[in-house]
Amino acid sequence: xxxxxxxWWVLPAINDQNREFFTSGEIKIQQCExxxxxxxxxxxxxxxxxxxxxxWRSCSGEGTIFSHTVVEHPIPNxxxxxxxxxVILVSLTDYPAIRIIGxxxxxxxxxxxVGQKVRAVFEVIEDEQAKVTLKIPQWEVIS
Amino acid sequence: xxGQAAVVGxxxxxxxxxxxxxxxxxxxxxxxxxxxxxxxxxxxxDIDGFTSYMESRNDPGRLSAALGMKNVAFAAQPWGGGxxxxxxxxxxxxxxxSAGYAKNIVVFRALAQGQFGRFxxxxxxxxxxxxxxYSAVYGMLSPAHICAMQTTRxxxxxxxxxxxxxxIALAAHAHAQLNPRAxxxxxxxSREEYHASRWIAKPFHLYDCCPxxxxxxxxxxxxxxxxxxxxxxxxxxLAAAQGLGKRDGAxxxxxxxxxxxxxxxxxxxxxxxxxxxxxxxxxAQFYENFTGPVLMAITEMGFCEPEExxxxxxxxxxxxxxxxxxxNTSGGNLAECYIHGFELINEAxxxxxxxxxxxxxxxxxxxxxxxxxxxxxxxxxFSRD
Ligand SMILES: [Zn+2]
Numbered sequence: 001x002x003x004x005x006x007x008w009w010v011l012p013a014i015n016d017q018n019r020e021f022f023t024s025g026e027i028k029i030q031q032c033e034x035x036x037x038x039x040x041x042x043x044x045x046x047x048x049x050x051x052x053x054x055x056w057r058s059c060s061g062e063g064t065i066f067s068h069t070v071v072e073h074p075i076p077n078x079x080x081x082x083x084x085x086x087v088i089l090v091s092l093t094d095y096p097a098i099r100i101i102g103x104x105x106x107x108x109x110x111x112x113x114v115g116q117k118v119r120a121v122f123e124v125i126e127d128e129q130a131k132v133t134l135k136i137p138q139w140e141v142i143s
Numbered sequence: 144x145x146g147q148a149a150v151v152g153x154x155x156x157x158x159x160x161x162x163x164x165x166x167x168x169x170x171x172x173x174x175x176x177x178x179x180x181x182x183x184x185x186x187x188x189d190i191d192g193f194t195s196y197m198e199s200r201n202d203p204g205r206l207s208a209a210l211g212m213k214n215v216a217f218a219a220q221p222w223g224g225g226x227x228x229x230x231x232x233x234x235x236x237x238x239x240x241s242a243g244y245a246k247n248i249v250v251f252r253a254l255a256q257g258q259f260g261r262f263x264x265x266x267x268x269x270x271x272x273x274x275x276x277y278s279a280v281y282g283m284l285s286p287a288h289i290c291a292m293q294t295t296r297x298x299x300x301x302x303x304x305x306x307x308x309x310x311i312a313l314a315a316h317a318h319a320q321l322n323p324r325a326x327x328x329x330x331x332x333s334r335e336e337y338h339a340s341r342w343i344a345k346p347f348h349l350y351d352c353c354p355x356x357x358x359x360x361x362x363x364x365x366x367x368x369x370x371x372x373x374x375x376x377x378x379x380x381l382a383a384a385q386g387l388g389k390r391d392g393a394x395x396x397x398x399x400x401x402x403x404x405x406x407x408x409x410x411x412x413x414x415x416x417x418x419x420x421x422x423x424x425x426x427a428q429f430y431e432n433f434t435g436p437v438l439m440a441i442t443e444m445g446f447c448e449p450e451e452x453x454x455x456x457x458x459x460x461x462x463x464x465x466x467x468x469x470x471n472t473s474g475g476n477l478a479e480c481y482i483h484g485f486e487l488i489n490e491a492x493x494x495x496x497x498x499x500x501x502x503x504x505x506x507x508x509x510x511x512x513x514x515x516x517x518x519x520x521x522x523x524x525f526s527r528d
Contacts, residue, residue, distance in 0.1 A: 005282050010269060012276035022276070040397055041274050047390055067299070067402070069291035072342035075284050084342075087283045089292055089396050099396045101278050114299045129269070136280060 003123050004103040004138060006082055011125065014132055017042040020056045025135040027120050029098055031057040040098045061120035063090040063139070066099055070109045086112040090139055106140045117143045148240035149370045149377035150525065151247075152183025152363035153489045158326055158480035161355035162257025168359075172201045172253035173209060175359035183363045184374030185247060190363070192217035192245035194236045196228030197483055201253055217245035221385070221521070225286075226430050226514025227405065229484040231521035233511075234383035236364045246365065252485035253359035274394050286432055287352055290516045291344040294435025296402040298346060301449040303438060305346060309337045310456040311434035311470075312350040312477055317462050319474030322500040326356060327478035351434040353476040360485045362492065367528070378495045381508065381526035382416035384409045387519035404436045404515030406443035409522050414445065417524050419508060421446045424524075426469050426494045426503040427510040428487035431476040436515035441470075444512055444522065463501040472501040487511050488523070495525050 003009070012022045020028040021042070030042040033055055037048035045052060067089040074080045086109035092098045104112050105121060118139040125134040156166075156174045164171060180187055187210045193203040194217075203218035217239045221231035229252075236248040271279035283289070297303060316332035319325035332350060340349040370377030386408025391398040400407065414420055421444065429437045438452050446468065447455040455461075455468075463469030473479040473490040480486055491509040493499045506527070513521040 005280070009282070010271045010279050012280050013270035013272045018276055039393070041277050041394055047393065067292050067296035067396075069283075069288055069295055070342070070345040071282060071288060072344060073287075075287075079282070082282075085282055087281055087288060087292070089296075097397075097399065099401070101281050101283055101395060103281050114296070 001105070001121060001123055003125065004085070004105045006079070011127055011134060012136070014130060022134055022136060023132060025122050027059040027061045027092065027100070027137055028056040029059060029092070029095065030054050038095050038098060040100065059092055059094040062093040063100070063118050064093065065089070065104070065112065065114055065116045065118060066091040067114060068112045070112070084109045088112060088118070088139060090118055100137065102137060102139045104141050105138050112141070116141045146379055146381055147366060148237045148364050149367045149379040149528065150362050150492045151365045151370045151373045151375060151377055152179040152181070152185065153361070153492050154178025154180070154182050155324070155360040155486060155489055156358045158324055158482075159357040160326060161357060164255050164257065164357035166255070168253045168255035168258055169201055169205070169209070171255060171357070171359035172206065172251060172361075175253065175361040176206070176210065176249050176251055179249065179361040179363050182375060183365070185363060187211055188213050189247050190249050191215060192236070192239060192248035194219050194232045194248060194250045195252055196220050196232040197226065197252070198224050199252070200259070217248060223517070223519065225517045226432060226484045227517040227520055229430060229488065229513040229521065230383055230511050230523035231385050231513065233364070233380065233488060233523045234385065234521065237380045237383055240364055240366055246369065248364045249361055250364060250488070251359065251361035252483050254482050255357045256355050257357060277395050287344045287347060290433040290436050291347050292396060293402040293404070293439065293516050294346055294433070297435060297439050297449070300402070301452065304453055305338070307438055307453050307456050308346065308351055308434040309334055310461060311431060311437045312337055314461045315431065315471045315475040315477035318472050318501045319478035322473050322479060325474040325479040326354070327474060346435065347433055350477070353431055353433070353481045356481045358480055358482050360482050360489050362488055376496055377528050378492045378525050379528055381524045382413050383521070383523040384412040384416065385519045385521045386412055392518055402439065404439035404443050405518040405520035406440045406512065406515060406522070409520040410444040413522050413524055417508075424468065424508045424510050425506045426463070426472060426491075427512065428472070428475065428491050429470050429512045430484040430487060430514045431471065432514050432516065440512050440515035464503050469501065469503050472499055472503065484514060491525050495527055
């Protein structure tokens with residue numbers, strides 16, 4: 001699918017903590033092996049038991065829009081052509097306390113509303129410079 | 144022990160629109176400090192400490208040399224790079240004075256954004272690193288976007304109206320009309336103009352967002368004992384607090400309390416320490432980065448329930464000098480001048496001294512709440528001597 005933000009827009013700098021999130025093609029959340037705590041964004045220490053060994057929990061990719069904003073004033077100016085765009089905050093159906101930032105890719109920015117159900121989709125981008133295939137999580141409003 | 148320290152002097156430079164200051168930031172800092180020291184009836188050589196916040200570029204060594212100080216006995220800043228540290232910088236000075244680490248501490252903030260470029264201005268680069276990857280990749284970049292996300296949810300959850308956001312901007316502009324120092328002096332704002340102004344990031348119109356300004360402001364904090372011999376009526380620091388709830392330091396909107404202005408624990412602690420309740424406060428300054436987080440902070444500091452905020456701010460209730468709780472009585476960040484919120488400290492002190500251009504009657508307790516929506520929050524409460 002075409003990227004929601006412009007083609008030239010910033011990409012995630014991939015590291016061990018975010019590789020699963022940005023390349024797996026699934027919504028994957030960090031889970032502590034010792035106590036089972038799930039947390040986002042990934043952290044080096046478990047917020048529950050201070051464990052340091054983690055796995056990745058695959059989620060269904062369904063969620064609800066918890067909040068949003070429509071950006072009208074471009075920062076930087078080079079986004080002038082792209083505004084208005086909507087940034088959404090998705091509460092995962094599997095773990096409602098986990099919230100993920102994204103864009104609603106299939107509706108006008110001004111149609112986005114709290115409570116809409118969304119489903120994960122992925123923007124596949126070849127990052128030639130970093131030699132990695134990104135699958136950036138995004139969201140389609142389904143109802 | 145609390146209540147040992149008092150504000151004995153205040154000073155500020157002229158205020159300018161961003162980039163219009165004829166002086167450098169360091170020159171502005173020096174001027175504001177000189178004025179605060181003179182206001183107190185002290186000499187520069189009496190100053191022996193500094194606190195500031197937001198990674199102040201004007202460091203204590205350079206300042207002490209330029210100001211001819213004999214000693215720097217204490218210098219510190221709170222962690223964190225934002226306006227949430229305004230009151231914390233006063234709290235640190237209060238603690239140091241109360242502990243006897245210094246005798247006369249200057250707390251200050253100076254800003255010349257034309258010289259250094261804008262704070263909080265996002266620059267695009269090819270890659271977003273660390274936790275910015277989870278936000279910048281999606282076009283979530285600036286403090287406006289962060290506070291807009293918090294505010295949308297707050298409005299949804301509690302039925303908060305756009306007009307309640309407007310009330311914060313209208314109060315600031317109404318108060319600025321009484322204050323010749325204010326950038327917006329002589330430029331009133333109507334409700335119609337507010338609603339007609341362009342969107343920045345919904346639900347924020349232009350007038351929901353603080354402008355960019357240049358200037359400097361400073362205060363001097365001393366012991367109450369010494370304050371008796373100085374020029375001004377001392378304004379004691381009755382209580383101060385920082386606060387951050389359990390896991391509320393989790394990032395990118397994963398704090399359990401979202402949407403929060405990070406002021407719940409601040410409120411609980413400050414009222415307990417002061418031995419008063421919000422009802423005992425006659426006037427308050429709430430740092431306006433954006434209007435929405437101010438509404439959240441009013442509720443989290445305990446002035447009303449979130450469900451009551453529409454009524455709390457309506458009908459001139461927050462407009463001085465006669466409203467139920469006048470807020471931002473100098474015009475605040477939105478309409479007096481945005482010196483990263485430190486001008487609010489000077490105004491809170493003026494209210495206790497009886498020197499505000501929008502003077503509230505019989506001020507016993509005067510509150511300042513730092514930049515909401517960024518953690519940890521902080522607040523400081525001044526009282527009559
Ligand atoms: Zn654990």
